[in-house]
Amino acid sequence: MTGEVVLQIVLTVAAGLVGVGLYGALSQQSIVMIMMGLELVLNGVLLAGGAAWFLITPELPDAQMLVVVTLVVMAVEMAMGFAVTIAIYRSRQVDMVDMATELKG
Amino acid sequence: MPELAADVGTLASTWGVLPAALVVAAVGVLLGVLVSAADRAVVTGQGVRAGVEPLRSGMQLLLEQRRRTLAPDRLLWRVGGAAVPVVALLSMAVVPLAGRTLWSTSADLVWFNAMEALLWAAVWLMGWGPNAVHSLTGGYRFLAQGLAYELPLMFSLITVGVAAGSLRSTDVVAAQDGLWFVVTMPVAFVVFVGGAAAFAFWGPFAAPTGADIAGGVTSELSGLDRLLLLAGRAVFLGATAAMAAALFLGGDAGPWLPGPVWHLLKTVAVVAGLVWGGRRLPLLRPDRVVELAWVVLVPLTLLQALVVAVLAVSGFYA
């Protein structure tokens, strides 16, 4: 039953992951928890990319490349997030975004 | 689902999924018993009795009462305890037995690596669960050690993949038709076996369970939990020895004797080396391991990969 419905159901699930992740990224105060929200959003992108490859264009590698790029974005986001958390914490003993407001206009 | 190897076929496709999985799991457990028995034999100098000892102490642990601690994270503790042997057995799925694997994917080597990475989570959870300081210290030590051994281990697996032109373990065995990989990639072989000792916190890499922190990860474990951790570690060591024999020592290639016997003999040799060496080398502190791994081993394994890549391009392995 590889019909269009399967693609839409899987994409809906992926959208659910994006929604949950966005809620987490916006509502959490701690930088580390915000990163977890962003990771969940990207998790949804992984699923959507895999489904798009299998159910739309299995002949082309482009959707696979999208998944690879998403994985790299996750790694970069995580590494920079940890580095920034350490830098902020070291200078001011703060790990919450509400208190890191230098760049606030 | 992972597609089947077109030419060789898998154990699952010949015997059915469930019987094949049971056989592979049984082989994994036997390899674990082999490792424990070899360890007993090295430590006590016993002969045949060393073979019975793991079973006896295993039964004893099964009957032993579970240790209770104050305010443990029971859910995560149990998850970690179950994950160690499960992950060890899952890694057996891509180890060739009699020339075939339980299932064959186009990324067997990465699968093996992923199972070993899952061990990071499992062992840390075992350290976190009991809510005890020595236990958690052991968990942290394991993560620090993981950061050290992971990159060299990955590079050694990549080297194998480059030479074979495939990530499928049966293809790797087939690619060693003329010459065992250990001849052209000795560094990768040593790093792979050393990495096995490191992720099984064995021998010089046993700091996560060190005596200075009262047994570390194992300090609060008794009964079934302890059995699961120790048995899982033994199975993983056995599985990795079998994998090392397949990836570097030609798998079941050899004259006169049937193939599986050769593979078993090579596995036993690797196990003997691991156990004998592991019991004789002094404990390395994780902070020292990290610098050694990153400053010495990473460049060495990269150089090894370069040599193998040049050989592969020049058609040496074809």
Added chain:
Amino acid sequence: MTELSSIEVTALIALGALAVVFGAAVFIVDSMARATFALLASFLAIAGALLVLDLVYLAVVTALMMTIEMAVMAVFMIMFMMNPAGLMPMSMVHNKRGSVLAGATVFAVLVTGIWMVDWPTRRGLVPEDPTRQLGEAIMGSHMLVMLVIGIALFGTILAGTVLATSRGRYDRFGPDLKAPRPDDPVRGGVGR
């Protein structure tokens, strides 16, 4: 191989649903350790879904990377959060209503789009070896993507180290950089 059997479709949807449930659990549980490993479970469920979709290599790489990431994440969670084990439940959220609204709106918009769009029909069949397809794309038609990824990762390594390290060479080798051995709080294993 080219079509999903009904078992595979069920597994795919179940794994996806599991990923969402574990993802929601990340923001519900009190214990930071449990939140981290709920996120790991969510990633592993998606890795399972990719396995069902025949993307073996991407599935195991996802499991591999995310396990290591979450193990490191657990260390950071316990280092920085005030309530690592969830023994003293406390609220660590701001603007909850707005966030729920934003999450729900985005979900609704995406779902509307997903079910309104006229999706293209499937072109071609799943190749014999999806891993080879990806490898040849990386080293061939899509090499530019890989080059950019490599530079980005290298930049990340440098920037991350610069941000995270507190001790520069003057701390290690003295004000005139003349110390024969660096003054490190923890001596490494190479004997420098």
